[in-house]
Amino acid sequence: xxxxxxxxxxxxxxxxxxxxIHTVQYYETDGMRIVHHSNYIRWMEEARSDYLKQxxxxxxxxxxxxxxIPVLAVSCKYKVSVSFGQQxxxxxxxxxxxxxxxxxxxxxTSMDETVLHAEGTxxxxxxxxxxKPVNVKKAAPPVYAHFSQFRKTKA
Amino acid sequence: xxxxxxxxxxxxxxxxxxxxIHTVQYYETDGMRIVHHSNYIRWMEEARSDYLKQxxxxxxxxxxxxxxIPVLAVSCKYKVSVSFGQQxxxxxxxxxxxxxxxxxxxxxTSMDETVLHAEGTxxxxxxxxxxKPVNVKKAAPPVYAHFSQFRKTKA
Amino acid sequence: xxxxxxxxxxxxxxxxxxxxIHTVQYYETDGMRIVHHSNYIRWMEEARSDYLKQxxxxxxxxxxxxxxIPVLAVSCKYKVSVSFGQQxxxxxxxxxxxxxxxxxxxxxTSMDETVLHAEGTxxxxxxxxxxKPVNVKKAAPPVYAHFSQFRKTKA
Amino acid sequence: xxxxxxxxxxxxxxxxxxxxIHTVQYYETDGMRIVHHSNYIRWMEEARSDYLKQxxxxxxxxxxxxxxIPVLAVSCKYKVSVSFGQQxxxxxxxxxxxxxxxxxxxxxTSMDETVLHAEGTxxxxxxxxxxKPVNVKKAAPPVYAHFSQFRKTKA
Numbered sequence: 001x002x003x004x005x006x007x008x009x010x011x012x013x014x015x016x017x018x019x020x021i022h023t024v025q026y027y028e029t030d031g032m033r034i035v036h037h038s039n040y041i042r043w044m045e046e047a048r049s050d051y052l053k054q055x056x057x058x059x060x061x062x063x064x065x066x067x068x069i070p071v072l073a074v075s076c077k078y079k080v081s082v083s084f085g086q087q088x089x090x091x092x093x094x095x096x097x098x099x100x101x102x103x104x105x106x107x108x109t110s111m112d113e114t115v116l117h118a119e120g121t122x123x124x125x126x127x128x129x130x131x132k133p134v135n136v137k138k139a140a141p142p143v144y145a146h147f148s149q150f151r152k153t154k155a
Numbered sequence: 156x157x158x159x160x161x162x163x164x165x166x167x168x169x170x171x172x173x174x175x176i177h178t179v180q181y182y183e184t185d186g187m188r189i190v191h192h193s194n195y196i197r198w199m200e201e202a203r204s205d206y207l208k209q210x211x212x213x214x215x216x217x218x219x220x221x222x223x224i225p226v227l228a229v230s231c232k233y234k235v236s237v238s239f240g241q242q243x244x245x246x247x248x249x250x251x252x253x254x255x256x257x258x259x260x261x262x263x264t265s266m267d268e269t270v271l272h273a274e275g276t277x278x279x280x281x282x283x284x285x286x287k288p289v290n291v292k293k294a295a296p297p298v299y300a301h302f303s304q305f306r307k308t309k310a
Numbered sequence: 311x312x313x314x315x316x317x318x319x320x321x322x323x324x325x326x327x328x329x330x331i332h333t334v335q336y337y338e339t340d341g342m343r344i345v346h347h348s349n350y351i352r353w354m355e356e357a358r359s360d361y362l363k364q365x366x367x368x369x370x371x372x373x374x375x376x377x378x379i380p381v382l383a384v385s386c387k388y389k390v391s392v393s394f395g396q397q398x399x400x401x402x403x404x405x406x407x408x409x410x411x412x413x414x415x416x417x418x419t420s421m422d423e424t425v426l427h428a429e430g431t432x433x434x435x436x437x438x439x440x441x442k443p444v445n446v447k448k449a450a451p452p453v454y455a456h457f458s459q460f461r462k463t464k465a
Numbered sequence: 466x467x468x469x470x471x472x473x474x475x476x477x478x479x480x481x482x483x484x485x486i487h488t489v490q491y492y493e494t495d496g497m498r499i500v501h502h503s504n505y506i507r508w509m510e511e512a513r514s515d516y517l518k519q520x521x522x523x524x525x526x527x528x529x530x531x532x533x534i535p536v537l538a539v540s541c542k543y544k545v546s547v548s549f550g551q552q553x554x555x556x557x558x559x560x561x562x563x564x565x566x567x568x569x570x571x572x573x574t575s576m577d578e579t580v581l582h583a584e585g586t587x588x589x590x591x592x593x594x595x596x597k598p599v600n601v602k603k604a605a606p607p608v609y610a611h612f613s614q615f616r617k618t619k620a
Contacts, residue, residue: 026359026369027352027501031494031549037226038200038492041193042337049336059336059395071192075230084496085369181514181524182348182507184341186394191337197492204491214491214550239341240524347536348510351503381502385540 017054020047020090021111024082034081040118041074044106047090048122051104057146065140068127072101076120087111097147099137101125172209175202175245176266179237189236195273196229199261202245203277206259212301220295223282227256231275242266252302254292256280327364330357330400331421334392344391350428351384354416357400358432361414367456375450378437382411386430397421407457409447411435482519485512485555486576489547499546505583506539509571512555513587516569522611530605533592537566541585552576562612564602566590 022043030036052058062069082088089109096103101123108118126143128134137144177198185191207213217224237243244264251258256278263273281298283289292299332353340346362368372379392398399419406413411433418428436453438444447454487508495501517523527534547553554574561568566588573583591608593599602609 025352025356027355027495027503029496030492031496031498032223032225033496033498036492037229038193038196041196041229042335045193045337046335068187070187070236071233073230073232074192074196075228077228078226081225180507180511181340182346182510185336186339186341186343188341188343193337197490200492201490342533342535347539348503348506351506351539355503378497380497380546381543383540383542384502384506385538387538388536391535 017051020050020092022046022088022090024084024086024088026084029084032081034083037076037078040076040078040108040120043088043090043108044074044076044092044104044120044122047092047106048104051092055146055149057143062143065143066129067134067136067140067143068129068131069124070127071122072125073123074120075122076118078118080115080117082108082117088117089113094147095121099135099144100133102147172206175205175247177201177243177245179239179241179243181239184239187236189238192231192233195231195233195263195275198243198245198263199229199231199247199259199275199277202247202261203259206247210301210304212298217298220298221284222289222291222295222298223284223286224279225282226277227280228278229275231273233273235270235272237263237272243272244268249302250276254290254299255288257302327361330360330402332356332398332400334394334396334398336394339394342391344393347386347388350386350388350418350430353398353400353418354384354386354402354414354430354432355381357402357416358414361402365456365459367453372453375453376439377444377446377450377453378439378441379434380437381432382435383433384430386428388428390425390427392418392427398427399423404457405431409445409454410443412457482516485515485557487511487553487555489549489551489553491549494549497546499548502541502543505541505543505573505585508553508555508573509539509541509557509569509585509587510536512557512571513569516557520611520614522608527608530608531594532599532601532605532608533594533596534589535592536587537590538588539585541583543583545580545582547573547582553582554578559612560586564600564609565598567612 024035028035028039049059052062089111091107091109093105094102095105102125104122104124106118106120106122107116108120109116126134126136126139128139134140136147179190183190183194204214207217244266246262246264248260249257250260257280259277259279261273261275261277262271263275264271281289281291281294283294289295291302334345338345338349359369362372399421401417401419403415404412405415412435414432414434416428416430416432417426418430419426436444436446436449438449444450446457489500493500493504514524517527554576556572556574558570559567560570567590569587569589571583571585571587572581573585574581591599591601591604593604599605601612
């Protein structure tokens with residue numbers, strides 16, 4: 001199935017973002033025989049890392065700029081449980097960005113996108129190596145440019 | 156040290172709830188040398204299980220009543236990071252309860268309670284063994300009585 | 311790069327096994343900024359599940375036969391640490407099999423296979439739904455046939 | 466209940482080591498409704514950290530001496546599964562020590578010590594801050610003295 005999300009309309013320099021796929025592992029299940037809810041928080045990190053790498057903001061590059069991206073807050077709403085043997089798609093996009101903080105949103109769906117398993121958000125800021133918040137517009141213009149450009153791209 | 160939280164004023168049948176203490180493990184740290192944010196979600200579960208057991212609603216008893224308590228939503232705000240070697244206190248209380256759903260709130264603090272490391276919430280409902288939502292007032296009156304009684308007890 | 315391991319010589323009905331690849335996640339690192347040693351045990355499970363699925367013994371099929379495969383023992387020797395951002399290959403093969411127990415061996419290497427990160431083993435038996443050990447030759451001949459055939463196939 | 470293990474016969478300067486107790490968490494269970502085997506490796510780390518702290522070798526002190534203690538190998542044999550709601554005792558002792566490497570052994574039992582759930586070992590060395598192996602006899606005589614003294618103390 002082709003979806004707008006997987007193949008967004010290309011406008012200018014904007015690039016297509018590949019949707020992240022996670023294969024459920026047995027060690028992620030719990031005594032209810034479904035994935036333990038804490039693992040969705042980890043999946044959001046997996047998808048976020050993959051997204052940031054795709055838009056050119058991988059960990060190594062951030063470190064070159066002396067920038068860390070801690071998690072300030074998370075939220076997740078669980079809709080339909082996920083079991084061992086399943087794969088899920090995780091859609092990621094930058095919801096808000098003001099140069100100092102940003103919010104990432106997530107939708108976790110079945111592979112055919114007909115089932116919404118969960119949706120969530122994470123909030124972040126940028127820290128320098130002294131663990132002080134930085135305004136990336138000044139501290140790391142290339143990172144700022146990337147975030148401004150990709151804010152509205154769903155992965 | 157005696158604290159108001161650990162030894163709340165006794166009113167009638169209300170019982171004292173012991174505050175949950177978690178000792179940070181090395182495997183809970185990440186490459187930033189602090190506890191990975193996903194583990195706070197697990198700590199909330201630890202503290203919630205301990206709380207429910209203290210008020211007489213331990214897992215085995217719930218199973219006797221044929222009741223499971225899934226997690227519908229989580230949220231957590233991270234304030235001050237926690238490192239290996241530290242211990243934290245986790246305060247737990249039932250914030251809302253209507254017989255069908257309930258919300259639990261958490262405060263994670265340093266042992267002397269001067270540092271707020273994080274605060275969060277989890278939302279839950281009651282399911283029977285067919286995974287159907289149940290109104291515990293009808294399905295399990297003793298469980299309903301417990302929740303009504305302990306709703307406002309901070310642990 | 312073509313390797314003997316990835317494309318083993320085909321003999322008769324034997325099929326090619328795709329080597330399992332794991333992408334290191336940030337939540338798998340610890341305070342030494344390398345992957346925590348406990349995660350290698352989980353990676354071995356990931357690779358084992360993938361291998362069993364490839365040879366037609368996926369979880370669902372095993373359940374149809376009423377068979378579970380618990381872990382009786384694990385061992386792992388850590389050679390060269392792995393960091394966030396890396397990918398690793400995990401080679402899997404059934405080392406021993408006597409119809410009642412079997413041993414799986416693992417080699418975890420860099421993507422170009424020049425660095426051996428770790429090697430390990432896991433021991434297993436077959437249990438029926440009463441948690442009693444079963445001889446798969448009698449209890450599930452198709453499973454027995456699979457294991458006998460694929461015993462020496464490295465993945 | 467007083468046991469020989471918890472209160473070993475005192476000989477000279479040898480001190481009593483408190484046995485480590487772990488309370489099983491729900492997030493540690495898996496789809497078989499028992500503790501996932503990878504968590505035993507984490508429990509061994511919990512018990513080892515607690516033991517090292519009790520004998521005066523806690524993480525902070527090791528760091529003062531510029532010494533890290535990586536894991537070179539692990540092994541674990543699983544005997545009787547553990548379920549949510551249980552507590553286990555973990556006995557720890559230094560099995561071998563030659564100034565460069567050491568081996569720690571573990572026994573995981575029920576609280577009344579009548580059931581052996583698992584037994585395992587971990588192998589370690591000492592690294593300096595350049596990640597080079599060090600002979601602690603030269604590099605950190607107090608650490609060497611501790612290990613030589615406590616080698617045979619079961620916790």
